Every structure is written in structure tokens, then in C-alpha cells.
Amino acid sequence: MSFLFSRRDLLHRAATGFGTVGLCSALQSSRGISASPELGKDSRHLHHPPRAKRVIFLFMNGAPSHVDTFDPKPLLADHEGEAPSEDIAGKNRAAGYMPSPFKFSQHGESGIEMSELLPRLSKHADDMCVIRSMHTDVPNHEPGLLLMQSGHQQPTRPSMGSWLSYGLGTENENLPAFVALCPGLPVVGPQLWSSAFLPGQHQGVEVDTNHREVEKLVHNIQHPSLGRTAQKRQLDLVQALNSEHRKTRAGEASLDAHIRSMELAFQMQNDASEAFDLSFESKKTRESYGDSEYGRSCLLGRRLLERGVRVVQIFYVRKGQKQPWDTHKNNNQAHRTLCDDADRGTAALLRDLKNRGMLDDTLVIWGGEFGRTPYAQVDKSKDKKKAGRDHHHTGFSMFLAGGGVRGGLTYGSTDDFGMHAIDNRVHVHDLHATVLHQMGIDHERLTFRYSGRDYRLTDVHGRVIHDLLT
Numbered sequence: 001m002s003f004l005f006s007r008r009d010l011l012h013r014a015a016t017g018f019g020t021v022g023l024c025s026a027l028q029s030s031r032g033i034s035a036s037p038e039l040g041k042d043s044r045h046l047h048h049p050p051r052a053k054r055v056i057f058l059f060m061n062g063a064p065s066h067v068d069t070f071d072p073k074p075l076l077a078d079h080e081g082e083a084p085s086e087d088i089a090g091k092n093r094a095a096g097y098m099p100s101p102f103k104f105s106q107h108g109e110s111g112i113e114m115s116e117l118l119p120r121l122s123k124h125a126d127d128m129c130v131i132r133s134m135h136t137d138v139p140n141h142e143p144g145l146l147l148m149q150s151g152h153q154q155p156t157r158p159s160m161g162s163w164l165s166y167g168l169g170t171e172n173e174n175l176p177a178f179v180a181l182c183p184g185l186p187v188v189g190p191q192l193w194s195s196a197f198l199p200g201q202h203q204g205v206e207v208d209t210n211h212r213e214v215e216k217l218v219h220n221i222q223h224p225s226l227g228r229t230a231q232k233r234q235l236d237l238v239q240a241l242n243s244e245h246r247k248t249r250a251g252e253a254s255l256d257a258h259i260r261s262m263e264l265a266f267q268m269q270n271d272a273s274e275a276f277d278l279s280f281e282s283k284k285t286r287e288s289y290g291d292s293e294y295g296r297s298c299l300l301g302r303r304l305l306e307r308g309v310r311v312v313q314i315f316y317v318r319k320g321q322k323q324p325w326d327t328h329k330n331n332n333q334a335h336r337t338l339c340d341d342a343d344r345g346t347a348a349l350l351r352d353l354k355n356r357g358m359l360d361d362t363l364v365i366w367g368g369e370f371g372r373t374p375y376a377q378v379d380k381s382k383d384k385k386k387a388g389r390d391h392h393h394t395g396f397s398m399f400l401a402g403g404g405v406r407g408g409l410t411y412g413s414t415d416d417f418g419m420h421a422i423d424n425r426v427h428v429h430d431l432h433a434t435v436l437h438q439m440g441i442d443h444e445r446l447t448f449r450y451s452g453r454d455y456r457l458t459d460v461h462g463r464v465i466h467d468l469l470t
Helices: 003-013 026-031 121-127 141-150 160-168 189-193 228-247 253-275 283-289 293-306 331-355 428-438
Strands: 054-059 094-097 104-107 112-115 128-135 178-182 205-208 311-315 362-367 375-377 396-401 409-411 421-423 448-450 453-455
Touching: 054 160, 054 293, 054 331, 104 121, 112 121, 112 128, 112 409, 121 128, 121 331, 128 421, 128 428, 141 189, 160 178, 160 311, 160 428, 178 189, 178 293, 189 311, 283 293, 283 331, 293 311, 293 331, 331 362, 362 428
Parallel strands: 054 311, 054 362, 128 409, 178 205, 178 311
Antiparallel strands: 094 375, 104 112, 128 396, 362 396, 448 453
């Protein structure tokens, strides 16, 4: 039975409800609705017992350098200035191999090697699973971003957060299942949290974290003139009219999504006002995260996860910089600044999740759309002091933490120069398959029929990397 038929059948049988009930209807969220009959007639069961209940993806827009953060390559110093190969020599202002100026050392009982740029995060080494063998299909930002977020290079597919919302629903009645936190739009923009052809209520709710005030973070959170009782009466009237309107248009997903959004917007007025207000946190806690867009986003992300938001996506974007980690020049100095900020916010998040007993069932993902070259990129002046690193997709690093992932593990490797993933290679599709697995979903079975075929997050690819899991 296809997903589309089962969802329409559910609507046809339902006497009430706001919008496409499907998986994420707040009216049924407490019962843990499953994605389709394939997940079991008992809607409280998934494909298999989940290890994680929620996901937070800390996305470093522009791509961090793996050889400056999680993948030490001392051999680069012995071959500094040498061209990697004839094919690369002179390509896009490529210079020779460029060793990292940053010291690496072992941390935790597990001895994970990390750069000196990440002193706070290194204290959580035993909770982290560092994947050094990531690889992706293209070294260009737009397709790389789309592939990492939606499993496809073209802007026509649902994002991972939307798939999780569709497959698992929401755990709360008054907040969205999927929230995207970003200070302004990144490269590609809303497509990175789009629901595409999935029902519209699975779209990520974007929050512009350039702002601090709740009224600006979530626009129109309060009605300018009506109180809550009057608003509820107004909403009931509108929804009654919508219900009559829908009777002649059964199964129109866009209409159902609009109707559901009205109810959610009303319900958010109570919970969102409190959830998005960081003043409820102590000064000590706020300072531990740092007063940057990223630090505030990490703290806000923790508050949303606590309140039942299933997927939080944090985009590391700065005002005027859509791709801060895209260090084509001044790589060393830029990474000092960027890592200091990312290190503070990320470490504070891991600490808080662990102290609150949430890390065990919260899957944390950290990384960018690809990595950066082990060799230098110079500008027209060829000043090596200002050298950067170019895009690099054949080998890079990410890390996972919590959510049933093995802590204190370094998985896979690149070659001696950090050029290519060679051992235990992990593709983006494999990452997606593993994330879905930890959430209780078989990535091959979570599908949606659209335009005559069944689609899934991993397309026709992907395998669960069981070696990463406890």
C-alpha cells in the first residue's frame, strides 16, 4: 500500500482534525503515529526500536578543513610546497601541500586526536564519534549543500528534517516538528529545509537568529489586538469554514497543510513565547554558549529539543557571510576565529544535553558540505602567508555524538596527505541511512510516491554503518 493512499484513506475516515493528520498531527502526537502501514498496524511501533528520539545538525556552512580540526597529517610538513599531482598543479591557483600550523593531541580515555583549535570540545572526546572517511559527489557548494541536506544535488527533494517529520511526526502539540535556525539565508536558501513534494506541514520552520527578541525571532507570535479567547473563537470559525471547504476538495495536500498551519500558529503563541526566550536561562549558561549567532542558536536548539521539537537544524552563517567556513584565503587565521566560536557553542550544547540526561537519545551531527584541500590555494599575489584551502570532496571529517553512537571512536581514514578517504569510506547517503536507522526507520522503507515513482531520502543508495553504533 502506498503512503499516499493510506494518508488519504485516513482523512476520508476522519470526522475531525486540522489538516492532513498523517504522522505529525498534534491531535494524535501523543500516540506516536507511524509513517505508514509498513511500520506496523500498531502505530506506536517503528521499523525497529529507536536509539534516538531527536536530531540536531550543527552545519558548518562553507566546509571546515579536516586537516586543521580532526584529521592530523604530519606528512604534509615533510612535503610542504610540493604539488600533489600534475592534474592539480596550477589548478584554481593551487599551490603545494600546506601543513596545518595547529598542534594535534590525544584526548579522553579513548585518545581521539583533535586540533588545539577545539579545546572545549576535546573534553567531550569520549562522547564523540569522529568520521574521518566522509566523501561526497561534488566539490561545489550548491549541489554539495543540497546533497548533504536532501540526498540529491537538485533542489527538488525533501530535506532530511522533512523526511524525519513525515516519518515520525511530532512529540508536541504547540511547536513544529522541524525547525531551521539560521541568521539570514545561507547559499541555496529555504530549499535546505524544504518539504518539496511531501505534505507542506513537514516543511522546516525557519527562524532568523540574527534577532534576539522573541517577537522578531517568530514573527506575528502575538495578535496585535485580540486576546487568546477571542482569537480561539475566531480560529474556530475559520476552521469550521475550512472544514466545509475541504469537503469538496478531499485529499488536496496544500489545502490541508494551510488549515493545519493555522492551528499550529495559534498553539505556538503560548509555547513559542517561552521556548524562544533565552532570558529564562541563567547568565552563566548564556555565557557558556557565547553571545554569537551560533552560540545563541545552540542554546535555543537545546531548549527546542527539550520541548519536543524532533529535528533542529543550525546553520553556521554570519551576518554578511553566507559561507563563513569557505576559507579560500587566510585559512589559518579564519579557522582560529571560526573554531573558537563553534568550539564554545558545540561543547556547551554537548555538556548541557549530557547533564540533562538527553544526550543518550539525542543524535548530534557536526560538519559541513565537504572538506578543504590539504594543499594551499593562493591569490594572484601568491602570498603564502595569506594562503587558503580550496573545496575538497573526496575525503573530509564529521562527528556524531549521542543517540546510540559509539563515543570515543575514530572511524575510517584518509590517505597520508588527507586527499582521499581510503578505509571504511562513508558517503553522505550512508550518513543519512544511519541517522534514519538510529531514529527507528529503515531508510529503504520510508518512501513517498510522487510523479509515478517511490522516492526516499537515500534515493537508491546508502547503507547503515553499524560499526558506528552501540
